[in-house]
Amino acid sequence: MNADILVAGETLIDFLPERPGPITDVSRFDRRAGGAPANVAVALARLEHTPLFWTRVGDDxxxxxxxxxxTDRSLPGRFIELDPKAKTTLAFVTHDETGDRSFSFYREGTADTRLEPGRVADSDLENCEWVHVGGVTLSSGRSREATLDLLERAAAAGVTTSFDPNARPELWPDEATFRSVCRDALEYVDVVKATGGELEALGFSGETVDERACGALEAGPHTVLATRGRAGSIAVARNAAPWSGPGTTSHPGYDADVVDTTGAGDAFVAGAIAALQEGRGLEETLAFANAVGAAATTAPGAMTALPDRDVVRSIRE
Known part of the structure; x- marks a missing residue:
C-alpha cells in the first residue's frame, strides 16, 4: 500500500468505567482499544484517508x-509491531459527571516505550506527504529517540510534520522535562495541535489561548491549532504556512450530546489533517475538524466513537 500519511505512536488498552466517579468507586471496566496516535490513524481511515501506522504492542x-x-479498521499491518519481550500498555480511565476524564497508566517498560529508530526507512518517507506523532512516546524509553529521529528525517525530506503533545503529567518525571523534550520536537514540526493548558505547560505565555498559540509560532511550527473545548478552536499561521497567510482564524464548534470526551482531540487532529491534505483553508479546516471532534464525544470509548463523513456531515447541518 502506498499511503501518503504516516502516523506514529502508542496503541494501548483503555479500560472504561461502568459509571462516572473516582477509580476507587468503580468496580467494573470495559476493555477498549486506545492510544492517541492509534485513534488518529483509525479516524483518518474512517475519513477516507487511510494512513500507514507505526506502533508497537506486546506479543500478548x-x-x-x-x-x-x-487491521479490522483497514490499517495496513506493515508497521504494526509485536514485541516478544514487553507487555502492552494499560490505561484505566475515569470520568466526571461532564464526561471529562483522567487516566491511570500501567506503562513501565511496555512495548510502546521500545520503538526503535530507523524502523521507518528514508525510502518510506519519500512516499509520504505527512507525518504525525504524539507526545506520549516522547516521555520515556527508546521511543523518545525513535520519535525525534522520525520527525527530524521527515522534516529533512520535506514532509509536512504535525505534533500533538497530548500531555499526560503522570508519564513524565516533571513538567520541565516535558517542556524540554517537546520543545526539541517542535524544531522539526510544521503543525501543532494543543489545548490552552498544554501550550502553557510548553512554556508559551499569555492570558488567552490565542496569545499562547501565537507564542508557539516562535518555536518552529508555521501553524498552531488550539482547541478550546466547548468554545471551539482557533488557528494561527505564519507566512510559511502553505494553506493561508499570517493571521488568526477561529470557529465556535458544534453542540453535541456529550457522553465521553475520550478521543475527541484525536478526532479533531484527524479531521484537521484530512482537511489540510484536501487543500482546504484554515477556516474550513477548523469547521471540519470541530465537527469530527464533536461527533466523537457522542458515544463511549475513543476508537469506537470515531465518525465517518456522513456523521460529520450531520453534525454540521
Missing part, C-alpha cells in the same frame, strides 16, 4: 487484540 493477548482491531 492484549497486543494481539489491538493488532486485530487496527
Amino acid at each position: 493477548p492484549f497486543g494481539r487484540y489491538l493488532e486485530a482491531t487496527l
Whole structure:
C-alpha cells in the first residue's frame, strides 16, 4: 500500500468505567482499544484517508487484540509491531459527571516505550506527504529517540510534520522535562495541535489561548491549532504556512450530546489533517475538524466513537 500519511505512536488498552466517579468507586471496566496516535490513524481511515501506522504492542493477548482491531479498521499491518519481550500498555480511565476524564497508566517498560529508530526507512518517507506523532512516546524509553529521529528525517525530506503533545503529567518525571523534550520536537514540526493548558505547560505565555498559540509560532511550527473545548478552536499561521497567510482564524464548534470526551482531540487532529491534505483553508479546516471532534464525544470509548463523513456531515447541518 502506498499511503501518503504516516502516523506514529502508542496503541494501548483503555479500560472504561461502568459509571462516572473516582477509580476507587468503580468496580467494573470495559476493555477498549486506545492510544492517541492509534485513534488518529483509525479516524483518518474512517475519513477516507487511510494512513500507514507505526506502533508497537506486546506479543500478548492484549497486543494481539489491538493488532486485530487496527487491521479490522483497514490499517495496513506493515508497521504494526509485536514485541516478544514487553507487555502492552494499560490505561484505566475515569470520568466526571461532564464526561471529562483522567487516566491511570500501567506503562513501565511496555512495548510502546521500545520503538526503535530507523524502523521507518528514508525510502518510506519519500512516499509520504505527512507525518504525525504524539507526545506520549516522547516521555520515556527508546521511543523518545525513535520519535525525534522520525520527525527530524521527515522534516529533512520535506514532509509536512504535525505534533500533538497530548500531555499526560503522570508519564513524565516533571513538567520541565516535558517542556524540554517537546520543545526539541517542535524544531522539526510544521503543525501543532494543543489545548490552552498544554501550550502553557510548553512554556508559551499569555492570558488567552490565542496569545499562547501565537507564542508557539516562535518555536518552529508555521501553524498552531488550539482547541478550546466547548468554545471551539482557533488557528494561527505564519507566512510559511502553505494553506493561508499570517493571521488568526477561529470557529465556535458544534453542540453535541456529550457522553465521553475520550478521543475527541484525536478526532479533531484527524479531521484537521484530512482537511489540510484536501487543500482546504484554515477556516474550513477548523469547521471540519470541530465537527469530527464533536461527533466523537457522542458515544463511549475513543476508537469506537470515531465518525465517518456522513456523521460529520450531520453534525454540521
